[in-house]
Amino acid sequence: MRNYLRGALAIYAKDIRLEARTKETISAVLAFAIIIAFIFGFAFDPSPTIVAVVGPGIVWVAYVFTGILGMNRTFALERDRGTLDGLLLAPVSHESVYAGKLASTATIMLVVEAALFPVFLVLFDLNLFNVWFVLVALAATIGFATVGTLFSAIAVHTRAREVLLPLLFLPIVLPVIIGAVSGTDAAIAGDGWDGVGKWLQFIVAFDAVFLMLSSWAFDFVLEE
Amino acid sequence: MTTHDFNPAPGAQLALEVAGLSKAFGGTPALRDVDLQLGWGEALALFGHNGAGKSTLIRTLVTLVRPDEGTVTIAGFDRVRQAAQVRSMVGYVGHQSLLYDDMTARENLRFYAKLYGIADADHRVERSLAEVGATSFANRRTRVLSNGMVKRVAIARALLHRPRVLLLDEPETGLDQGGLELLDSMVTAVKAGGASVVMSTHATERGLALADHVLVLDAGRVALAGAAANTSVGEVQRAVLGTRQAAS
Amino acid sequence: MPSAAGPRSRAMGLGGRQLLLGVAALVFIIDLVLIFGYAPTASEALGVQVQRIFYFHVPSAIVGMISFGVSAFGSVMYLIKRTRKWDRLAWASAEAGTIIFTVAIATGAIWAKPVWQTWWVWDANGTLTFMLWLVFIGYLITRAYAPTVDRGARWAAVVAIFGAAAVPFVYMAADWWAGLHTERVTGPGASGSLESEMFYTLIFSLVAFGFLFAVLVAERSAQRAIDEQVEILRREVA
Numbered sequence: 001m002r003n004y005l006r007g008a009l010a011i012y013a014k015d016i017r018l019e020a021r022t023k024e025t026i027s028a029v030l031a032f033a034i035i036i037a038f039i040f041g042f043a044f045d046p047s048p049t050i051v052a053v054v055g056p057g058i059v060w061v062a063y064v065f066t067g068i069l070g071m072n073r074t075f076a077l078e079r080d081r082g083t084l085d086g087l088l089l090a091p092v093s094h095e096s097v098y099a100g101k102l103a104s105t106a107t108i109m110l111v112v113e114a115a116l117f118p119v120f121l122v123l124f125d126l127n128l129f130n131v132w133f134v135l136v137a138l139a140a141t142i143g144f145a146t147v148g149t150l151f152s153a154i155a156v157h158t159r160a161r162e163v164l165l166p167l168l169f170l171p172i173v174l175p176v177i178i179g180a181v182s183g184t185d186a187a188i189a190g191d192g193w194d195g196v197g198k199w200l201q202f203i204v205a206f207d208a209v210f211l212m213l214s215s216w217a218f219d220f221v222l223e224e
Numbered sequence: 225m226t227t228h229d230f231n232p233a234p235g236a237q238l239a240l241e242v243a244g245l246s247k248a249f250g251g252t253p254a255l256r257d258v259d260l261q262l263g264w265g266e267a268l269a270l271f272g273h274n275g276a277g278k279s280t281l282i283r284t285l286v287t288l289v290r291p292d293e294g295t296v297t298i299a300g301f302d303r304v305r306q307a308a309q310v311r312s313m314v315g316y317v318g319h320q321s322l323l324y325d326d327m328t329a330r331e332n333l334r335f336y337a338k339l340y341g342i343a344d345a346d347h348r349v350e351r352s353l354a355e356v357g358a359t360s361f362a363n364r365r366t367r368v369l370s371n372g373m374v375k376r377v378a379i380a381r382a383l384l385h386r387p388r389v390l391l392l393d394e395p396e397t398g399l400d401q402g403g404l405e406l407l408d409s410m411v412t413a414v415k416a417g418g419a420s421v422v423m424s425t426h427a428t429e430r431g432l433a434l435a436d437h438v439l440v441l442d443a444g445r446v447a448l449a450g451a452a453a454n455t456s457v458g459e460v461q462r463a464v465l466g467t468r469q470a471a472s
Numbered sequence: 473m474p475s476a477a478g479p480r481s482r483a484m485g486l487g488g489r490q491l492l493l494g495v496a497a498l499v500f501i502i503d504l505v506l507i508f509g510y511a512p513t514a515s516e517a518l519g520v521q522v523q524r525i526f527y528f529h530v531p532s533a534i535v536g537m538i539s540f541g542v543s544a545f546g547s548v549m550y551l552i553k554r555t556r557k558w559d560r561l562a563w564a565s566a567e568a569g570t571i572i573f574t575v576a577i578a579t580g581a582i583w584a585k586p587v588w589q590t591w592w593v594w595d596a597n598g599t600l601t602f603m604l605w606l607v608f609i610g611y612l613i614t615r616a617y618a619p620t621v622d623r624g625a626r627w628a629a630v631v632a633i634f635g636a637a638a639v640p641f642v643y644m645a646a647d648w649w650a651g652l653h654t655e656r657v658t659g660p661g662a663s664g665s666l667e668s669e670m671f672y673t674l675i676f677s678l679v680a681f682g683f684l685f686a687v688l689v690a691e692r693s694a695q696r697a698i699d700e701q702v703e704i705l706r707r708e709v710a
Contacts, residue, residue, distance in 0.1 A: 006338070010335060017331075085322060086322035088288060089311055090336075090340060091309070091385075150634075160617045164610075167609070167610045172607070182648070182649065210637070223623075224288060253707070
């Protein structure tokens with residue numbers, strides 16, 4: 001167990017340090033996210049009634065697509081520069097490598113999601129500064145990162161990595177998307193635990209199952 | 225190199241024991257029924273033309289490639305069932321440096337020290353840097369270092385956790401004379417410390433000089449195996465050319 | 473030296489496959505007779521003659537889901553046992569399932585548009601059908617883009633297993649979502665109450681599609697087994 005945590009923590013710290021230094025992933029993903037938000041702003045009339053209906057959907061379309069962009073980079077950089085082998089050679093279980101990568105991917109996604117709060121507020125008068133929304137976003141992002149990190153390990157070894165990741169990823173996380181949109185809807189409407197609770201539990205259950213599954217499958221996926 | 229961080233399996237007589245190792249990638253065989261044994265404190269020179277299976281053999285030993293058939297035991301640990309322990313026993317220098325471009329040499333080594341759970345990491349990192357002569361450029365990002373400098377740091381990375389078996393895949397590439405001398409002295413020091421070395425190389429004379437055993441691979445099969453003292457450069461070169469010469 | 477009892481012997485022999493094909497063809501002909509002759513003509517509300525497509529849509533959707541189960545099961549066994557036969561089963565089931573799901577989706581759309589003025593009903597069944605179809609396509613594309621067949625087999629097995637694990641979540645989420653957002657009670661996916669002729673025709677159609685699945689899987693598996701044996705022999709000669 002100590003080995004597991006040590007490995008995951010070392011990889012997480014390294015990823016965050018590198019990202020803080022180069023800002024490679026965050027800048028690309030953030031730019032993309034803001035562009036998406038602006039496009040939505042022009043795609044329809046952001047009157048309060050319409051925003052109330054499509055707002056949650058827009059938020060999650062933006063989050064999912066920027067998430068895909070971010071997740072692709074998780075292993076792309078390691079693999080292209082050959083450092084993935086370095087991680088796999090460490091005397092820690094490969095589950096531990098997965099955990100570290102999952103944590104850094106999720107962290108970057110959460111930072112970008114938080115950065116979009118003011119953007120959504122300004123463009124759509126959509127107030128996401130809401131405890132329940134934050135909980136839903138946290139649970140959903142972990143769900144996305146869990147499955148996405150695993151499939152990214154597959155996609156990055158193929159010629160079609162940009163296409164393969166969303167294709168594999170989206171059908172599997174469909175329940176999380178549905179849960180996130182519904183939970184967001186309830187959170188913004190001010191429903192509190194009564195409205196949000198069911199969806200939150202659902203997403204957390206998904207996270208638990210797929211965390212275990214992905215952790216186990218990681219080794220299989222990387223085997224040569 | 226005196227103290228080790230990790231210990232071999234109790235009662236492990238040999239550093240390496242490989243029997244009947246076979247591996248095919250998508251139908252193309254890379255290794256066919258390879259046997260080899262290596263004792264503690266010994267060095268094995270691995271020869272073969274490009275594509276003969278040298279890299280595959282080394283990568284199988286360091287757990288990056290999974291064997292299709294055969295048994296592989298490293299420091300008494302089974303390669304398949306005890307992979308994490310095997311990784312604690314081996315140090316690997318391959319074609320890629322395994323270093324992060326945007327981190328300094330020192331930061332890279334500190335990361336690996338943490339990953340390997342090395343106690344007193346900072347001190348060990350400084351010693352490793354000194355051993356490979358990299359202290360002067362330790363604070364520069366890997367991106368700006370020359371190939372030779374990168375290779376030195378890569379060697380330091382491999383030796384950081386005091387492995388019992390050091391595996392080098394054509395380590396002479398990119399090294400200048402100073403680097404080559406450093407490599408020779410490190411191999412000698414590793415052997416003196418009781419650890420073993422496997423080195424694949426195209427430099428036949430140098431390889432024979434450093435090694436106790438020789439293994440030549442040809443299209444995945446063992447073409448020649450024996451003691452280095454009893455093997456001449458000519459024999460090795462003929463074995464390397466092997467089937468290709470017979471075909472011409 | 474591979475024995476005569478190589479991979480080919482673990483797939484169905486030619487004689488067996490021809491018999492299966494013959495039986496399947498017979499069952500299908502009888503099925504068509506039942507659908508157009510025996511099954512009652514439907515009401516206005518369900519589309520009169522167009523409703524007969526129900527006997528293609530529902531069985532194909534069900535058999536599609538069965539094929540997913542087979543593929544997922546084959547994938548699990550392959551990851552445990554690592555023998556070719558399980559991978560061949562999983563792969564052939566994925567291919568057959570993709571075709572059968574495509575039939576289900578196409579027939580569902582053809583039926584839904586004139587009768588319910590929508591191309592697809594996103595209830596629990598409908599969403600699940602669509603999602604599994606996408607997972608199958610992902611499975612096949614993963615194999616197509618994998619650098620070697622072995623890695624493709626392992627990755628695709630993981631994809632199938634993940635798809636299977638997601639099924640209960642997709643079903644629940646889609647069910648709740650449909651409950652919140654659609655007023656429609658019946659749709660192409662709903663069964664409602666069936667008269668006995670409709671029921672028997674449906675069951676027979678289900679059997680017919682089951683045979684279709686079996687024929688496709690048997691043929692594809694045997695073809696791959698032969699390909700693999702050829703490859704082994706070719707390497708021996710080289």
